[in-house]
Amino acid sequence: MNVLLADDEPERARDLARLLATDPAINVVRVRAGQLLADAVAAQAPEVVIVDMARPDRDALEAVRQVSSFHPRPIVLFVDEDDPAFMEAAIGAGVSSYNVAGAALSDVKPILRAAVALFRQHQQTRLDLRQSERRLRERIAIERAKAMLIRERRMTEPEAHRLLQRRAMASGQRIAEVADALLRAGDGAKA
């Protein structure tokens, strides 16, 4: 079974290609950079196409079910009408899938499942990374705010920390937000 993969994110595409290739029955081909998706489909005659939903060219595969001299094996959108939750999960993960008309659901769905799981993993990694970066930024802001208090108001470190905490509780904000506000108010301002 030929699976054509259209995904511009190099690491994710590589991971998915590797994952699918563990199945000896599957041959994974990737769309080349700059290649028209429709051309790749014509050249590779895949049974299944996995497309990153962020790609604008997935509309090229929306050709209606028509058999003509140009579309001997029409590709159609994968839809499992009996499993809307799965379809929603796929969209949430950013994966869209197409298959040759008439392909068995049982042949196509496992491939899409694998793609959804992998896209989700990458999505989670990105989220985790963004969260880590945000936490790091917040730690830095808190440390800078404390340093400012120590310097400007001759506080000790525990006093500075307590000031931030008290202010956070009083205003219903998080300590990081209080720290940001203090830093924005600027050096020397008696905020």
Add this chain to the structure above:
Amino acid sequence: MTPIRIGLLRLADSAPLVVAQEWGMFEQLGLEVQLSVEPSWANVADKLAYGLLDAAVLLPPLALALSFGLRGKPTPLLVPMGLSLGGNAVVLARDTAPGVTHPGGDALAAGQALVGWLRAQAEPPRLAVVHALSTHNLLLRHWLARAGGDPDRDLRTVVVPPEQVVEAMRSGRIAGFCAGAPWGDQAQRQGVGRVLLGTSSIWPAHPEKCLAVAASWASAHPQALHALLRGLLRAGVLCGDPQQAARVAALLASVLGLPEAATRQALPGGDGVERIRFGDAAWLARPEDATWFARAMQRWGWLGLQADLAATVGVTYRPGLLASALSDEGLQVASMEASRPF
């Protein structure tokens, strides 16, 4: 109140949504709206189908396809209003078919010349449209067929995203395209192609984009829908005013990243070959126009002949929902005879 999630593409005729959001019309009406700029029509369609979007700027043939269930299970949609008329350009690559022109606005003659050129090529040339189920594709096919051509044989229709058509033409992958503004003017500005004619030459004042709303959302939120329509009416008035076009073009450039000068050309008062019309007659979602699109889809074999057009169009196209919003805004639509393609 959870925000209303509305999908749109990076096109000049998304203007009413962007204006209503950025210039406070939705806010004035107490609406919280989240615009979702999508890279493809398929994304918009999928998200509407599975409840990740509540509404969208949509192509009428695609809205009908969703209602008819051409992309899986039927997605019940309502089209209470149109958003724009015309605005698409048929563009040929530079140095391509120099004998094919559009003198004196004779679309039939231009079509015949183009068919003649297409048939004279060694292989059917590639012309791009933005989506198979688009006004662009259906109007192009109607035009070529009227001119004696066979749209399935004389050319190879390929789908290229609107923002990629200029590059596809520059690199020689396509001989022509039919796409929405600002891409026709942009191709011409960059010396990559020339605008042969606008789709308004094929069907004067044809409906282009519509507002499509998930039926389930509409029935659960009738007041929000009413406010949404009012906001878009206000935005439509502004978008339709040539005096505002420069501001609108700047806004679209900033929010959607569109090329400003080319966008300006396609807005009211601009000097593009083809211009978008907003407001007034554009607001009418006419069931007879929807029927034209549905019949065209049947003609090309995309929609079964046994499909019940009247029933599906009747339940989808709901111009009556606009009536109270129009009167609340103190607006009227001058009655206009429905136009038809030539």
